[in-house]
Amino acid sequence: MDNKKSLYERFGGDQQVSELIDQFYYKVLFDKLLRDKFLKADMSRVRYQQKRFFSQMMGDKNTQYTGKDLVEVHKDLNITNQQFDKFKVHLKNIAQDMEVSGADLEELLDHVEKHRDQIVFSKAV
Secondary structure (H helix, E strand, C coil), rough: CCCCHHCCCCCCHHHHHHHHHHHHHHHCCCCCCCCCHHHHHHHHHHHHHHHHHHHCCCCCCCCCCCCCCCHHHHHCCCCCCCHHHHHHHHHHHHHHCCCCHHHHHHHHHHHHCCHHHHHHCCCCC
8 A cells, every 4th residue: 555645635636726716816816917817717716626636636546637738728818938937836835835745845836837828828028
């Protein structure tokens, strides 16, 4: 039996992932660089799908992301590398405020980084 806990479990499970995503979108909606990407979005749906995506990405075996393909969702949003980096800065700052360990934070950011090519479609800076 493998006693190694997933990032999801080490992070604190559903409640903590929900807190991370809720705080994240609060910050994003007040960030001039990012908020325009969400003006027409159903934010309840976005948060719900993001929580499921993050839970699965972090190793929750009981959660299945059922949203649209990441490329399909992001291809027409013209997200830049600068915006993706800012997304990661907000995640990092919130996770630090939540007192996530340095190793777990790095693992989380590594998971997010692996999806850059499915989210960034604009070469503009």
